[in-house]
Structures are given as C-alpha cells and as structure tokens.
Amino acid sequence: MKRPSLPALPLDRQKIAEILRPADAGQQARQKRRVMRSFLSTVRRAASAIPFTRDLAASYYCAIDPETPLASRGILLAALAYFVMPADLVPDLMPLIGFTDDAAVLMAAITAVRANIRPEHYDRARALLDNETDEADARTS
Numbered sequence: 001m002k003r004p005s006l007p008a009l010p011l012d013r014q015k016i017a018e019i020l021r022p023a024d025a026g027q028q029a030r031q032k033r034r035v036m037r038s039f040l041s042t043v044r045r046a047a048s049a050i051p052f053t054r055d056l057a058a059s060y061y062c063a064i065d066p067e068t069p070l071a072s073r074g075i076l077l078a079a080l081a082y083f084v085m086p087a088d089l090v091p092d093l094m095p096l097i098g099f100t101d102d103a104a105v106l107m108a109a110i111t112a113v114r115a116n117i118r119p120e121h122y123d124r125a126r127a128l129l130d131n132e133t134d135e136a137d138a139r140t141s
Contacts, residue, residue, distance in 0.1 A: 028074050031081040035063065038084040040128075047129060052103055055110055056083065057125030062117045072113035079109035 039060050047053045062068050063076035083102045110117065 028077055031077040032064070035060070035077055035080040035084055039080060042084045043128075050103070052106060053129060054122065054125050056080075056106060057128050058117050058121040059106065059110060061121040061124045062113070065121065068113075068116050072116040075109050075112050079106045 043053060043056055043060070050056070059076050060080055063073050063080055065073075068076075082105050
C-alpha cells in the first residue's frame with residue numbers, strides 16, 4: 001500500500017538561509033522583543049502538536065542567555081521569531097504539515113548553533129514544559 005505523500009515544503013535551503021541570516025542590532029532587538037512577548041503562549045499552545053517542543057524551548061533559553069555568543073543568539077532569535085509569527089509560509093493550524101516549515105527553520109538553526117545549547121537550557125525547557133516555570137521566570141536568563 002502506497003503511503004500518501006505530504007505536499008512539498010515551500011521552504012528550500014535558500015529560503016531557510018534568508019530567514020536565519022544574521023540581523024543587524026536593531027532587527028535582532030525587535031526579534032527578541034517579539035519572541036519574548038509571544039513565545040510562551042505559542043509553545044504551550046503548540047506543545048501537543050509538534051515533536052520538537054523540547055528543542056524549541058531549549059533554543060529559547062539559549063537565545064536569551066547573555067553567555068550565548070551574539071551570532072548564535074541572532075540565529076536562534078530569527079528562527080524563534082519565525083515560529084511565533086502569526087502568519088508564516090505554511091499555516092500552523094494545518095494538521096500534520098502546519099509546523100513543518102517551522103521545524104525546518106528551527107532544525108537548521110539548532111544545527112548551526114548546537115554547541116551553544118547547553119544542558120541547563122534543556123533543564124529550563126523541561127521545567128517550562130512541565131509547568132514548573134511561570135511566565136516571569138521564563139523571560140529571564
């Protein structure tokens with residue numbers, strides 16, 4: 001029996017590279033504000049629908065950690081800003097494929113900065129996802 005194929009993703013390597021391109025200081029600050037304002041509600045709402053929630057939350061904590069190198073923070077903030085955007089290339093409400101573009105962008109970002117995502121970022125992600133972290137604590141590095 002042949003498996004149904006998923007529609008082709010609208011993102012190719014070039015589009016992902018454009019999304020993750022290092023931002024200037026002003027753009028990076030805007031991305032950080034957008035992410036900090038929307039990330040928690042977005043990740044909690046989407047947690048049951050996406051398989052990469054733990055990596056997503058760890059990426060958030062890495063991105064807001066002042067010890068993370070600036071270039072890595074910029075890459076992660078760009079990916080996280082794409083994730084929290086209300087309208088992206090593939091609407092997140094579409095079953096099965098809605099988060100595929102977000103996953104592609106996030107996995108590219110994580111691959112690029114993996115050495116900077118530390119165990120403590122994953123510890124904080126676990127606490128967030130287990131509802132052991134309130135919103136104020138989640139917004140601090």
